Structures are given as structure tokens and as C-alpha cells.
Amino acid sequence: MSKIIIAPSKYVQGRGELGKIKEHTKDLGKSFFIIASPNGVKRVKSVIEESFKGENVTLVFEGFNGECSKNEIDRLGNIVRSKGCDVVVGLGGGKIFDTAKAVAHYEKLPVAIIPTIAATDAPCSALSVIYTDEGVFSEYLVLPKNPELVLVDTDIIAKAPARLLVAGVGDALATYFEARACVRSNAKNMSGGNATKSAFALAKLCYDTLQSDGLKAKLAVENNVCTEAVENIVEANTFLSGVGFESAGLAAAHAIHNGFTVLEQCHHLYHGEKVAFGTIVQLVLENSSLEEIKEVIDLCISLGLPVTLEEMGVTEIKEEELRNVAEASCAAGETIHNMPFEVTSDDVYAAILAADALGKTYKA
Incomplete structure (x- = not known):
């Protein structure tokens, strides 16, 4: 009987930690594909850009369509390839995290998860919950690894509803x-x-x-x-x-x-x-x-x-x-x-x- 415990490679939590994203992701890659809602981008884009200021790093922000479905995962994967990104970042809430993890899995890239809310336990897991485009549960996608980084800025989370x-x-x-x-x-x-x-x-x-x-x-x-x-x-x-x-x-x-x-x-x-x-x-x-x-x-x-x-x-x-x-x-x-x-x-x-x-x- 095998007993197994798995967890993200690195979990960081604290006030103002998003402003240190450059330090936390320096070993992951140089071209970041950041999946977020329009509101999520509005809330934190400037903080992320300021952290990477002066670095030879590419930041590609892409809007999330709202559902962790196979169609959305495929759409985002196509963009990742076309932009030549080497790191996937999920910024926001649970369905964005699951989508980012699935995209990174299929593209064989590292993934960083940045919650702006603490509404689910999805950030740390090697799992994506897949739904239909209409929001009905479809399947669990079990992934071979947990995220390389989970970065939790509690100042941001405290300001969410x-x-x-x-x-x-x-x-x-x-x-x-x-x-x-x-x-x-x-x-x-x-x-x-x-x-x-x-x-x-x-x-x-x-x-x-x-x-x-x-x-x-x-x-x-x-x-x-x-x-x-x-x-x-x-x-x-x-x-x-x-x-x-x-x-x-x-x-x-x-x-x-x-x-x-x-x-x-x-x-x-x-x-x-x-x-x-x-x-x-x-x-x-x-x-x-x-x-x-x-x-x-x-x-x-x-x-x-x-x-x-x-x-x-x-x-x-x-x-x-x-x-x-x-x-x-x-x-x-x-x-x-x-x-x-x-x-x-x-x-x-x-x-x-x-x-x-x-x-x-x-x-x-």
C-alpha cells in the first residue's frame, strides 16, 4: 500500500507579495502568459509590470472566457504557442487556476498560480475540474504535477468581496x-x-x-x-x-x-x-x-x-x-x-x- 502526499513546489503567502513576483518566478522562464479576467487585469497589472520593470521579460495578458472547458483550454493553448510563451500564469479565481493548469499541462510548461480571491482550494492542486461551456460538470483532469508556484498576496484578497x-x-x-x-x-x-x-x-x-x-x-x-x-x-x-x-x-x-x-x-x-x-x-x-x-x-x-x-x-x-x-x-x-x-x-x-x-x- 503506497501512501502519497503531494503539494506545490513553493507556496508563498503574505501582504504585498505580488510586488515581489519577479523574485518568486525568476527560475521559471522569460515569457509569461497571464490568464485573467478583465477585472483581474485591471486590479493587478500595474503591480506585476512594476515588479518586472527593467527586466528582459515578456508579459502577455489574455482574457478568460469564464468557463474551464475543453474549448477554452484549446483556445488559450493556441495563443500560448503563437506567442512563444514559456510560463503559464493563472491570476484570479478557481476556474482560471484550473484552466491555467490544464493549458500548462498540455503545452508542457511550468505554471504559477496567483489568487486574487480565496474562494476555492484549487490553487495548490494537481487537478483541473472541467466543465461544459454551459457550466455543467464534465470531468476531473488529474495532472502529473502540482504548480511550481502559488503566490498569495493577502492585501489583495482582503479587498475582494x-x-x-x-x-x-x-x-x-x-x-x-x-x-x-x-x-x-x-x-x-x-x-x-x-x-x-x-x-x-x-x-x-x-x-x-x-x-x-x-x-x-x-x-x-x-x-x-x-x-x-x-x-x-x-x-x-x-x-x-x-x-x-x-x-x-x-x-x-x-x-x-x-x-x-x-x-x-x-x-x-x-x-x-x-x-x-x-x-x-x-x-x-x-x-x-x-x-x-x-x-x-x-x-x-x-x-x-x-x-x-x-x-x-x-x-x-x-x-x-x-x-x-x-x-x-x-x-x-x-x-x-x-x-x-x-x-x-x-x-x-x-x-x-x-x-x-x-x-x-x-x-x-
């Missing part, structure tokens, strides 16, 4: 519970091995940090300031969750998230917001104690994460739609099959309704 940091907490919330399920079932992690004790410890530390600092960090970011609590939550959302999920494993929560992508009324939600509700559904599937479920739901309520179907956008409960969610959650190859017991679509359907009822009860 608080909802994005909270969404990152929702994504990170699943890490410990999915890791625990995988350890119990002896399931393989994302790199094809079993969890190390260190990976599981990081997953538990992630959850403990969310409980201790989540609300404090949200309140600080709502006031556009970076406190120690914000630093801790950014690390939990980005590094602890990233290494924890990848090296300990995914289970039901993320599979249920994938199931909810089939509902158009949930498309307005961020990834982590759906994962948070999926975590509650997983706890119901496990028949976890009321104390544990209440602890998770109370954290979600304090942060504004969804704990009911109505908050997920499902204002009218239709059995056929929820059964479609349940069936998609249990599709062949989904991570729900890493649970330490067999899970059917009927089980997921029942757990979704029970989780909704629990959410309504604790909100009341």
Missing part, C-alpha cells in the same frame, strides 16, 4: 469530513495513493481553523482589512484544504456539489457555497451526531453559507429534479463511491431532503 472568502470556507469545510471518510474506507486519494498521517492532520487543522477564525475573518474582510484571522483563513482555504483534499481524498460532499450543477437554478452559486451544503448532506448520509451536524450548520449560518434548498436557489422542490441531482452525484467514477459504505441515488435523495429539514430547524 467577503462572499468570495466565505465561499472558500465552504469549499474547505468539506476537506476534513471527506478525508475522514476516505481514511475509514481506505480509499485512494487524488494521486492514487492512500492518505498519510500528515495529510489527514492538515485536513483536521483546516476544519479547526475554519471554526476558530472563520467569522472573525469574514468581518475583517467586510471592512477591507487583513488581520491574523484573515491570514489563517486564507491559508486554510488555499493550502490546508488544497493539500488536504488532494492527499487525503474526496468523498460525498464534492460529488453532491457536482450533482447540483445539473440544476440551472443553482448556477448563481459559487463552488464552495454548493460544497458547504454538500457537506451537510454527507454528514446526514453518515448519520453523524446531531452535535457535529449542528456545529457545521451553525458555522454556515454565521457566515451566510446555504443550509437549505431554498438558499441553494431551489425555491420549489420537485422530486424529479432532486432525483436528477442524486443520480448525477452517484455517477460512475464519482468520488461519492469513496464513502465507507455503498451509497445509492435513493440514499442521496433522502439525505438532501433531510439536510434541508435540519437546516430549516437550526435556522429557526
Whole structure:
């Protein structure tokens, strides 16, 4: 039995670190292909250009079309080749990171990830989540290596909308519970091995940090300031969750998230917001104690994460739609099959309704 833990080659976090990007990337290449949203470019382009000022370096900024799909990956790969770039940079949020990692993989180039938000645990992973052009989950692309660099400037992240940091907490919330399920079932992690004790410890530390600092960090970011609590939550959302999920494993929560992508009324939600509700559904599937479920739901309520179907956008409960969610959650190859017991679509359907009822009860 092989135990495997993987992580980015270098993780850098702190206030003002983007201004030092030249030093952090000096060994990666000389022509940088930077994938970002138009707003992302507007926020940080001048900082990046100032850092490289006077250097023999080419910076190519390219707008992201909004979806990590095969068509977008192919489009960007063509530009990378035409421009002769030798480093791919993903700047922004989760779908940009996954796109940048996929482009770098296919072009056989190093990749640097620069979050401007802490909304997902995607930055550190050797994984890209591929969607259709319409935003429906398609597949996981497992990559042969993690990013060469993850560069996190917490001054920038503290100025992003608080909802994005909270969404990152929702994504990170699943890490410990999915890791625990995988350890119990002896399931393989994302790199094809079993969890190390260190990976599981990081997953538990992630959850403990969310409980201790989540609300404090949200309140600080709502006031556009970076406190120690914000630093801790950014690390939990980005590094602890990233290494924890990848090296300990995914289970039901993320599979249920994938199931909810089939509902158009949930498309307005961020990834982590759906994962948070999926975590509650997983706890119901496990028949976890009321104390544990209440602890998770109370954290979600304090942060504004969804704990009911109505908050997920499902204002009218239709059995056929929820059964479609349940069936998609249990599709062949989904991570729900890493649970330490067999899970059917009927089980997921029942757990979704029970989780909704629990959410309504604790909100009341």
C-alpha cells in the first residue's frame, strides 16, 4: 500500500507579495502568459509590470472566457504557442487556476498560480475540474504535477468581496469530513495513493481553523482589512484544504456539489457555497451526531453559507429534479463511491431532503 502526499513546489503567502513576483518566478522562464479576467487585469497589472520593470521579460495578458472547458483550454493553448510563451500564469479565481493548469499541462510548461480571491482550494492542486461551456460538470483532469508556484498576496484578497472568502470556507469545510471518510474506507486519494498521517492532520487543522477564525475573518474582510484571522483563513482555504483534499481524498460532499450543477437554478452559486451544503448532506448520509451536524450548520449560518434548498436557489422542490441531482452525484467514477459504505441515488435523495429539514430547524 503506497501512501502519497503531494503539494506545490513553493507556496508563498503574505501582504504585498505580488510586488515581489519577479523574485518568486525568476527560475521559471522569460515569457509569461497571464490568464485573467478583465477585472483581474485591471486590479493587478500595474503591480506585476512594476515588479518586472527593467527586466528582459515578456508579459502577455489574455482574457478568460469564464468557463474551464475543453474549448477554452484549446483556445488559450493556441495563443500560448503563437506567442512563444514559456510560463503559464493563472491570476484570479478557481476556474482560471484550473484552466491555467490544464493549458500548462498540455503545452508542457511550468505554471504559477496567483489568487486574487480565496474562494476555492484549487490553487495548490494537481487537478483541473472541467466543465461544459454551459457550466455543467464534465470531468476531473488529474495532472502529473502540482504548480511550481502559488503566490498569495493577502492585501489583495482582503479587498475582494467577503462572499468570495466565505465561499472558500465552504469549499474547505468539506476537506476534513471527506478525508475522514476516505481514511475509514481506505480509499485512494487524488494521486492514487492512500492518505498519510500528515495529510489527514492538515485536513483536521483546516476544519479547526475554519471554526476558530472563520467569522472573525469574514468581518475583517467586510471592512477591507487583513488581520491574523484573515491570514489563517486564507491559508486554510488555499493550502490546508488544497493539500488536504488532494492527499487525503474526496468523498460525498464534492460529488453532491457536482450533482447540483445539473440544476440551472443553482448556477448563481459559487463552488464552495454548493460544497458547504454538500457537506451537510454527507454528514446526514453518515448519520453523524446531531452535535457535529449542528456545529457545521451553525458555522454556515454565521457566515451566510446555504443550509437549505431554498438558499441553494431551489425555491420549489420537485422530486424529479432532486432525483436528477442524486443520480448525477452517484455517477460512475464519482468520488461519492469513496464513502465507507455503498451509497445509492435513493440514499442521496433522502439525505438532501433531510439536510434541508435540519437546516430549516437550526435556522429557526
